[in-house]
Amino acid sequence: MNRFLFFALLVTIATSQKFQCPNNKNAQYEDAEQCDKYYDCQDGVVKEKLCPDGLVFDQSIRRFNKCDQPFNVDCGDRTELQPPKGTNDFCPRRNGFFAHPDSTICDLFYQCVDGESVENRCAAGLHFDEYSGTCVWPATANREGCKEDEKKLKDGFKCPAEKNKNDANGQIVAHPHFSHPEDCQKFYVCLNGIEPRELACGAGEVFNDETKRCDNPENVAGCEDWFKDADKN
Incomplete structure (x- = not known):
């Protein structure tokens, strides 16, 4: 032997x-x-x-x-x-959930199973926390050096830096809605307050900026004749 x-x-x-x-x-x-x-x-x-x-x-x-x-x-x-038996930078050990090796990238993480990695992305506005194995709010993750790319739509809309609050109770709105400056039927949603999305109301409805909901045109000032004008065009 x-x-x-x-x-x-x-x-x-x-x-x-x-x-x-x-x-x-x-x-x-x-x-x-x-x-x-x-x-x-x-x-x-x-x-x-x-x-x-x-x-x-x-x-x-x-x-x-x-x-x-x-x-x-x-x-x-x-x-x-x-001793670790990792296969690459994404899997420092063969199994587990790991943050991106670039410490400035905080919304990406990797699930490793027997050395094979799968890339995952946190929901908008969240950071990955290795201590809990989940995506959490940046203040909870408390990671330093995170670089946030400016999120902007093609038409130039970006979510306001100031948190949007509910007029009724003063609480921060998780996914605030905003009216479109040129199209009564369209509106914007900021997921978790930072990720912009352009959406549209259904046929025959326009976005009501006061109620933050889709509504009948006659209830929204300036959009009463929106679909009538569209039919003329």
């Missing part, structure tokens, strides 16, 4: 022997120091195992596979991890 393999086998046996299966119970148990290492006890025989790279062990999970995403597991003092 190769000396190196023989030595590795001795180390594995010695490590496993340190952990004793409680009452010969068939179960899996966490390592005291390494969060992605665990011990599998079957009929009193213990085997030392590792979660897939990027996942960590959670003994509280009832299903047989107890390896989960780090943001779902409280490792406590089990701070050690196996």
Whole structure:
């Protein structure tokens, strides 16, 4: 037998022997120091195992596979991890959710499964947070150096920097609506207050800037004859 393999086998046996299966119970148990290492006890025989790279062990999970995403597991003092086996800059470990390697790009993130990455984009106005594995508001993510591209439509419309508030209760409107300066039927929506979209009311209706809804033309000053004039053209 190769000396190196023989030595590795001795180390594995010695490590496993340190952990004793409680009452010969068939179960899996966490390592005291390494969060992605665990011990599998079957009929009193213990085997030392590792979660897939990027996942960590959670003994509280009832299903047989107890390896989960780090943001779902409280490792406590089990701070050690196996050496990373990442495949590229997008997958620093083979499994998990990771921010874009360029720290100025905060709305893109990658889901890695066995070293294969899939690019995802957060909804408008949100940043990816590796600690929670989700997209959150920039103030919650608290990431520095994020570069926000100016979002502007072809006609030059862009969402106002000042937050739009509801006149009735003073709360910030999540997706404010704005009238089109030239077309009564069209209007703009700012998703999460920053991502502009051009939309249009249905046939026979125009946008009412007071109610922020589509309405009958006779209820909107200046648009009463909008469809009558359109028929003439």
